[in-house]
Amino acid sequence: MSKPAILVVEDEPGIADTLQYALRTDGFEPLWVATGEAALARLREESAALVILDVGLPDLNGFEVFKRLRAFSDVPVVFLTARADEIDRVVGLELGADDYVAKPFSPRELVARIRTILRRAARAATPGAAPQPFAIDEGRRQIRFYGKALELSRYEYGLLKTLVEHPGHVFSRDTLLDKVWDTHSESLDRTVDAHVKTLRAKLKTVAPALEPIRTHRGSGYALAEDLPAALP
Incomplete structure (x- = not known):
């Protein structure tokens, strides 16, 4: 069985490496891009089980990336940011993100949250449930x-x-x-x-x-x- 692919959108190589290691050792297949435009291009070409999206990207604000992503994909998204301001958290979740994690963070805790989100998504897509508009x-x-x-x-x-x-x-x-x-x-x-x-x-x-x-x-x-x- 193929491993669930997790797209990491993070411009800091050290943080990206830490995330990829934590994901890989927990049975996921991490993918990494460093810009918002690269993330959007990749997700148009191939699907992912979930996206870890940094808010402070060098080209596009993470919230803008999220809005553009939602035009063509409903993949679960976890925002990652160095700014723990309440307004950032509220804006992120009101946009429709599945979770929000502030730096510094525990990679193991983040992976645990990802598993919870994926289980919830799997239950929502369970065959036999009558689809609704x-x-x-x-x-x-x-x-x-x-x-x-x-x-x-x-x-x-x-x-x-x-x-x-x-x-x-x-x-x-x-x-x-x-x-x-x-x-x-x-x-x-x-x-x-x-x-x-x-x-x-x-x-x-x-x-x-x-x-x-x-x-x-x-x-x-x-x-x-x-x-x-x-x-x-």
Whole structure:
């Protein structure tokens, strides 16, 4: 059985060597690149089980690399950084990363975290589980549509989550305002319409032929119940 490939994206050779040694001795096949552009090029050519991504790369910020990566791959990602600032940790996880490790770190602890992430990914992909168009990850405030992570604002996430959790249920604009927005003073009916419009545009980038959010004139919005389980 082939060993799981882990792509290490790290510009400091000493750290990269340490990571590769820890991964290799624990049964993984480490791959190493030193820049964000090299990482993106490699992942377009061959898959990896997981990516360890340094935030402070010489060419691209690691967060930018992550955003570009998510345009074509859902490979699990662990951010690695020398900056332990709370804002970095929050931004990294809100982008949808699977974990976040600050330097200096224990290579053994990092490998243990990687195994946990891979086990979780394997369970999610277990054969026999009925595929679903939408998958909600509340911990990361993330929604995937046919396996693709959507870049959603706070209100877009709340709006889509509400619809996805109740397919077929028609929500009035007032109900959506109550459920998703903090106060009505900052929102109007047209605010819901504007957010539905942007959500539809983002869903179209994944499935152009589908109309997941249906308008019920005079009533509100509902998630379609007849979406295919998988794209052709």
